[in-house]
Amino acid sequence: MATTTTTKQTTNNNENNKEELYDYSKRAQWLRAAVLGANDGLVSTASIMMGVGAVKQDVKAMILTGFAGLVAGACSMAIGEFVSVYSQLDIELAQIKRDKMNLEGGCGDGDGDGDKEELPNPMQAAAASALAFSVGAMVPLLAASFIREYRVRVGVVVAAVTVALVVFGWVGSVLGKAPLVKGCLRVLVGGWVAMAITFGLTKLIGSGFD
Numbered sequence: 001m002a003t004t005t006t007t008k009q010t011t012n013n014n015e016n017n018k019e020e021l022y023d024y025s026k027r028a029q030w031l032r033a034a035v036l037g038a039n040d041g042l043v044s045t046a047s048i049m050m051g052v053g054a055v056k057q058d059v060k061a062m063i064l065t066g067f068a069g070l071v072a073g074a075c076s077m078a079i080g081e082f083v084s085v086y087s088q089l090d091i092e093l094a095q096i097k098r099d100k101m102n103l104e105g106g107c108g109d110g111d112g113d114g115d116k117e118e119l120p121n122p123m124q125a126a127a128a129s130a131l132a133f134s135v136g137a138m139v140p141l142l143a144a145s146f147i148r149e150y151r152v153r154v155g156v157v158v159a160a161v162t163v164a165l166v167v168f169g170w171v172g173s174v175l176g177k178a179p180l181v182k183g184c185l186r187v188l189v190g191g192w193v194a195m196a197i198t199f200g201l202t203k204l205i206g207s208g209f210d
Helices: 002-055 059-105 113-117 122-145 150-176 180-207
Strands: none
Touching: 002 059, 002 122, 002 150, 002 180, 059 122, 059 150, 122 150, 150 180
C-alpha cells in the first residue's frame, strides 16, 4: 500500500511539474513577444522623430510625427498579429477536427474541449501587440514633449531611448536565456544604427530641397 501511494504521489508531482513548465513556457512566449513589440515601437518611433528632427527643429512637428508613427505602427502590429494568429487558429482547429474524426473512427472517446482551451486568441494577440508597441513608442514621445530647445530635445530623446533599449535588451536576454551583455549590446547598437541611418538619410534628402 505504501509503495502504491508513493507511486501515485510521484506521478501527480510529475504531472504538476509538467503543467507548471508548460504554463511558464506560455508566459515566457507572451512576455518575449511583448518585449519585441515594445522594442519595435521604441526604435521605429524614435527613428521617425529623429528623421523629422534632422530637417525640422520645430517641437510640434517632431511630436506629431512621432504620434502618427505610434498610431500607424500600433494599428499595423495589431492587424498583422490578428491575421497571423487567426491563420494559426484555423490550422489548429482543422487539426483538432481531423484528430477527433480519427478517434471516432477508431472507436475512441475524443474530447476536444481541453485542446480548445489552449487555442490562440486572435483578439488578445492583436491587443497585446498594439499595447506593447504603444508602450515602447511612448518613450521618445514623452522624452521630447516638454523640451523646446532643439539640441537638448534630441539629446534627451537619444538618452531616453538608450536606457529603454538596454532595459528591453536585458529583459529579452533573460527570457531567452541568452548572455546579458551581448543581448543588451545587440539591441542597443541596433537601435542606435536605426536612428543614425534615418537621421542621416533624411538630412541628406532634406538638404536637396533647400
